[in-house]
Amino acid sequence: MSRLFAIPAGPIAISRRLSLALLAIAAIAGLIAGTTSTGQGLERLLRDVRFHLRDTNASGEIHIVEIDARSLRAINRWPWDREEHARVLDRLHAAGAGLIAFDVDFSSPSANPSGDLALAAALRRAGGGVVLPTLTQQASNGASQMIDMLPAPMLRDHAVLAAVSMAPDSDGQVREAPLGVVTAGVARPSLSAMVAERAGSAGLHFPIDFAIDPATIPRHSFVDIRDGRFDPATIAGKRVLIGATAVEIGDRYGVPRFGVIPGVVVQALATETLLRGIPVRIGWGWAAAIALALAAAILRMRRRAPLLITIFAAPAVLFAAALILESTLGAYPALVPGLVIIATASIIALVRRMLAMLHRRRAQDAETGMPNRFAMRETLHRATPIRIATARIVEFDKLAAGLSPGQIAPLVCRVRDRLALVAAGHAIYRIEDRLLAWECDVELGDVGDRFEALSAAMLSPVEVEGRRVDVVLAFGAAEDLAGDVVRACANAALAADHAASAGDAWQLHGSSDEGDLSNELSLLGELDDAVANGEIEVAYQPKLDLATDRITSVEALVRWRHPTRGYLRPDLFIPIAEKGGRITGLTLAVLERTIADLQAWAAAGTPVTGAVNLSAKLVASPEFMALVRERIERTGIAPAMLTFEVTESAAMSDPAGAAAALGAFRALGVRISMDDYGTGQSTLSYIKQLPLDELKIDRSFVQFAHTNRADAVLVRSTVDLAHELGLKVVAEGVEDAPCLAYLRSIGCDMAQGYLISRPVPATALAALLAKQDALAAA
Numbered sequence: 001m002s003r004l005f006a007i008p009a010g011p012i013a014i015s016r017r018l019s020l021a022l023l024a025i026a027a028i029a030g031l032i033a034g035t036t037s038t039g040q041g042l043e044r045l046l047r048d049v050r051f052h053l054r055d056t057n058a059s060g061e062i063h064i065v066e067i068d069a070r071s072l073r074a075i076n077r078w079p080w081d082r083e084e085h086a087r088v089l090d091r092l093h094a095a096g097a098g099l100i101a102f103d104v105d106f107s108s109p110s111a112n113p114s115g116d117l118a119l120a121a122a123l124r125r126a127g128g129g130v131v132l133p134t135l136t137q138q139a140s141n142g143a144s145q146m147i148d149m150l151p152a153p154m155l156r157d158h159a160v161l162a163a164v165s166m167a168p169d170s171d172g173q174v175r176e177a178p179l180g181v182v183t184a185g186v187a188r189p190s191l192s193a194m195v196a197e198r199a200g201s202a203g204l205h206f207p208i209d210f211a212i213d214p215a216t217i218p219r220h221s222f223v224d225i226r227d228g229r230f231d232p233a234t235i236a237g238k239r240v241l242i243g244a245t246a247v248e249i250g251d252r253y254g255v256p257r258f259g260v261i262p263g264v265v266v267q268a269l270a271t272e273t274l275l276r277g278i279p280v281r282i283g284w285g286w287a288a289a290i291a292l293a294l295a296a297a298i299l300r301m302r303r304r305a306p307l308l309i310t311i312f313a314a315p316a317v318l319f320a321a322a323l324i325l326e327s328t329l330g331a332y333p334a335l336v337p338g339l340v341i342i343a344t345a346s347i348i349a350l351v352r353r354m355l356a357m358l359h360r361r362r363a364q365d366a367e368t369g370m371p372n373r374f375a376m377r378e379t380l381h382r383a384t385p386i387r388i389a390t391a392r393i394v395e396f397d398k399l400a401a402g403l404s405p406g407q408i409a410p411l412v413c414r415v416r417d418r419l420a421l422v423a424a425g426h427a428i429y430r431i432e433d434r435l436l437a438w439e440c441d442v443e444l445g446d447v448g449d450r451f452e453a454l455s456a457a458m459l460s461p462v463e464v465e466g467r468r469v470d471v472v473l474a475f476g477a478a479e480d481l482a483g484d485v486v487r488a489c490a491n492a493a494l495a496a497d498h499a500a501s502a503g504d505a506w507q508l509h510g511s512s513d514e515g516d517l518s519n520e521l522s523l524l525g526e527l528d529d530a531v532a533n534g535e536i537e538v539a540y541q542p543k544l545d546l547a548t549d550r551i552t553s554v555e556a557l558v559r560w561r562h563p564t565r566g567y568l569r570p571d572l573f574i575p576i577a578e579k580g581g582r583i584t585g586l587t588l589a590v591l592e593r594t595i596a597d598l599q600a601w602a603a604a605g606t607p608v609t610g611a612v613n614l615s616a617k618l619v620a621s622p623e624f625m626a627l628v629r630e631r632i633e634r635t636g637i638a639p640a641m642l643t644f645e646v647t648e649s650a651a652m653s654d655p656a657g658a659a660a661a662l663g664a665f666r667a668l669g670v671r672i673s674m675d676d677y678g679t680g681q682s683t684l685s686y687i688k689q690l691p692l693d694e695l696k697i698d699r700s701f702v703q704f705a706h707t708n709r710a711d712a713v714l715v716r717s718t719v720d721l722a723h724e725l726g727l728k729v730v731a732e733g734v735e736d737a738p739c740l741a742y743l744r745s746i747g748c749d750m751a752q753g754y755l756i757s758r759p760v761p762a763t764a765l766a767a768l769l770a771k772q773d774a775l776a777a778a
Contacts, residue, residue: 025344031288031337039336044175046319046335048256054211054327059275062195062268063218063238065092066245067104071222078249082106082115085242086122088225092240093126095232101131101195103164103243103251103264107149116154123158131194132156133164134183148183162194166253166266167205173254177270179204179278191267195239196274207281207332209273210257214265217272219245241268279330287318287338294318295345304353311346315339365430367409370416373431373489380439380485387440387479388488389447391419391454392496394472396434407464412436414462415471421457422450435496437489444479444508451475451506474500478509526562527573527582531589535561538593539759540610542768543730543752546744551772553609555645555752556594557759558586574615583615584624591628595635595642597762602641606769611643611673619646620661629668639669643694647675659690666691673730678714688725695722699733699753706742716746723747 032038065088075084085104092100110116123130132151150161163181166174178190179200187202200206222242224230243264244251251263273279294314301307318338325331363375371379380386393399393415400408416428419436426439440447454473461468476495480488491509499507530536540554560568577583594610601608618624632639644665646658662672673694674687678701687695697718705711715731722729731743734753743751757768 025348032340039340042339043334043336044171044256046322047332048210050319050323050326051210051257053323055213056211057216058212058214058218058268058272060216060218061239061275062271063220063235063240064245064264064268065220065222065225065240065242066262066264067222067243067249069246069248072246072248074223079110081112082110082119083112084222084226086115086118088222088242089119089122089126089130091225091228091230092235093122095230096236097240098237099129099131099195099239100126101133101162101191101239101241103133103191103241103267105135105149106132106151106155107135109152116152120154120158123155126158128158128160130159131162131191132159133191134161134181134188135163135165136181136183137165150184160194161188162191163188164191164263164267166263168253173256174208174266175210175256176205176207177266177273178202179206190270191241192270192274195241195267195271198274198278200278206270206273206279208255208266208270209276209279209326209330210255210269211326212269212272214258214261214269217265217268239271241271243267277330279332282325282331282333284334284337287322287333287335288341290318290321291338291341295341298342298345298349301349307349307353311342311349314342314346318342367433368412368416368430370413370430371427372429375427376429376431376437376489377485379427384483385479385481386483386485386488387442387444387447387477388437388485388492389440389451389475389477390431390435390437390489390492390496391415392474392476392493392500393434393436394474394500399469399471403464403467403469407467411462411464411469411471414464415458415473418457418462419454422454431489431493435493437492440477444477447477447508448506451477455505474504475506476509477506527560527577527580527586530560530562531585535563536586536589536593537561537761538590538597539761540597540765541752541759542608542757542765543611543750544756545750546740546748550776551608551756551769553611553643553750554765555611556590556613558590558613578615578617583617584621584627587612587615587618587624588627588631591631591642592635595631595637597765598641599635599637600762601766601769604766604770606766606773607641608769609641609643609671611645613675614644614646616647620657625661625664628665628670632668632670640671643671643673645673645675645696655689663691666693677718687722687727692727694728694730696730696732696752702731702739702743702753703733703735704739705731706738712742715743715748719746719748 072078085102089100106119123132132155134148134150136148150156151159161183163178163183165181166177168174177192179193179198180187180189180202182188182202189198189200192198193200218234218238220230220235241264243262245262245264252260253263253266254260255266255269291314294310294317298307298310298314301310318335322333322335325333363371363378365372380388393412399411403411412430416430416436419428419438423438424441426441428436428438431437442450454475458471458473462471463469474496476492476497476499478488478491478495480491495507495509499505537559539557539559541557542551543553543555544550545552558570558574560570560573562568574583574586577586591612594612598608598610632642644662646662666672671693672691673696674690674692675696676698677687677695678698695718697715701711701714703711705715719729728749730750730752731748732752734740734743734751734755736755740751740755760768
């Protein structure tokens with residue numbers, strides 16, 4: 001980015017130390033997640049997703065002989081006589097099954113002792129290697145005591161025992177199986193460990209691999225095996241689990257991915273898992289280490305595209321690594337702590353980028369994209385002397401009124417480009433809508449030559465979207481030895497203001513300016529106290545209705561009775577109030593005093609209407625509009641008794657905006673008058689766009705209208721055209737009788753001036769109104 005457009009980097013530019021601190025925050029977040037149960041649900045969900053992605057078929061080594069619904073219907077009773085199990089065991093042994101395991105409870109003697117003897121005999125014929133289940137269950141419903149259940153003694157002599165108990169997680173789902181269990185005081189392998197021929201200590205558990213699709217495990221109906229309806233070759237050398245799959249028996253468990261499935265199928269999946277090797281949990285440390293490396297990269301990235309790519313890719317990297325570990329090594333990692341580290345670092349990085357974006361916006365002029373006052377203060381802050389140059393666009397409001405809204409920014413940018421010719425590569429800041437500033441790298445005594453060169457460059461019109469616009473600049477410069485850029489900028493702007501006011505091309509800030517500024521700031525500080533202490537007074541200048549020859553209206557004029565400086569003229573403190581943001585309070589003070597006096601005169605039987613002057617800064621102020629409405633509602637005055645006088649220049653700087661704002665006052669019932677008509681550049685064709693009730697012709701045209709033909713033509717034509725538009729006309733500056741007579745002759749509605757009365761206090765005006773009524777009654 002060139003220095004002409006330089007904007008401070010802000011929060012995105014961080015030191016290595018801060019980067020390490022932010023990384024430590026992410027690490028702490030991951031540590032908390034890893035040492036607590038935080039994210040357990042997410043961990044399970046991620047593992048389930050990996051099961052889906054690793055979907056695989058069973059090995060075919062494990063077969064299930066299922067006690068299914070068809071077998072229950074064929075044998076037609078439950079529990080079955082154990083002779084049925086003996087016959088199936090003989091069939092499987094004869095077919096050459098490599099290992100046979102029952103997931104059927106044989107812990108109690110059956111009702112048919114011969115059946116127990118038959119099963120015991122079948123176990124003996126099978127060579128004593130058949131696996132029978134042991135299990136642990138509650139002593140009774142709701143009891144906390146657990147009891148161990150082993151096969152009947154006659155069956156144990158010719159079998160090996162293995163545990164079939166499963167422990168669901170807190171959400172009721174079975175996700176892991178034991179390698180060994182202690183039952184009846186003896187450590188025994190689990191059924192799955194026994195069938196898979198895996199050794200392990202009692203109390204150790206392993207995660208079941210639910211990536212294995214249970215539908216691919218070969219199954220045989222119990223009754224088909226019993227009756228010999230199967231191909232023995234399919235069983236030869238296989239490991240067979242016998243258990244219930246019929247819903248009626250109820251041996252079912254909830255598991256990830258597959259919902260509720262029979263217990264024997266869970267045992268088969270656990271066995272299939274162990275056939276691939278004993279799975280291990282490798283914890284979250286590895287994921288945290290990878291995540292920290294990724295988080296460090298995220299926190300150091302400055303470009304948006306790589307940052308967003310890394311933020312989205314980092315979790316995928318962890319997830320893919322977990323997927324590879326599970327599918328190749330049977331290692332089950334915990335991902336959530338690592339993901340928390342990445343998420344924390346990502347949030348920090350995004351928040352930092354958002355703050356940087358807000359910082360850039362704050363430091364950027366929204367209209368032109370140029371760096372603004374905030375950017376100047378951020379960039380040029382230093383402890384050494386600093387010199388600032390400013391360029392004020394003279395009559396900016398007039399230029400803006402003549403251009404479309406979309407042409408103002410290009411105009412300012414074209415001016416910026418010309419200033420760059422002498423800015424020596426320094427950034428140029430737009431610190432106000434009409435004021436540009438830059439750092440000056442020459443002594444103030446030599447800056448005049450550069451300003452003269454710029455003035456010469458500005459003699460050539462600026463081209464904006466095909467239009468050639470003449471732009472005049474007034475320059476100022478100031479130096480602050482302490483390096484206070486804010487103070488230097490303010491002083492340079494003040495020098496440019498003085499140059500524009502004096503018609504000079506440029507001025508330098510000097511000690512006399514400090515005194516003027518100090519005096520202005522002193523008055524500004526005292527103005528608030530003046531309003532609060534009642535030092536602000538209101539004088540009223542009457543308006544004479546020429547049709548009735550009576551005073552029917554007054555104009556409220558503000559006066560400041562300063563305790564040490566005496567009476568201050570409005571032109572001394574009103575501009576200060578406007579620049580210092582005090583004009584709202586001052587105008588409200590005048591409005592409240594006027595309302596009170598109008599109501600007092602009406603109560604005395606001498607009603608008149610009153611006009612209050614409205615600053616250009618208040619015309620379109622929603623806050624002022626709300627405050628006026630509140631005063632009217634609180635005092636109960638009829639809005640039609642009030643008139644707001646707006647100068648022609650204030651109304652015509654933005655006719656459309658002024659029309660909307662003045663229309664809002666009209667909607668309240670307040671009358672609108674245009675003051676000083678004729679001094680600006682408006683015409684009655686523009687005036688008709690505004691919601692006006694009254695037009696006041698400026699005194700400079702009225703004073704000699706009865707003797708100066710040109711003034712007479714202007715005043716008479718204004719009166720006629722205003723009447724055509726339905727407006728009343730007030731002539732200001734009436735100071736002698738011939739002038740008043742002329743105004744009567746052309747049909748002017750009202751006259752105001754020293755001939756009628758000078759501005760007087762409220763008590764004097766009350767006496768004047770009373771005298772008027774007394775003369776009328778005589």
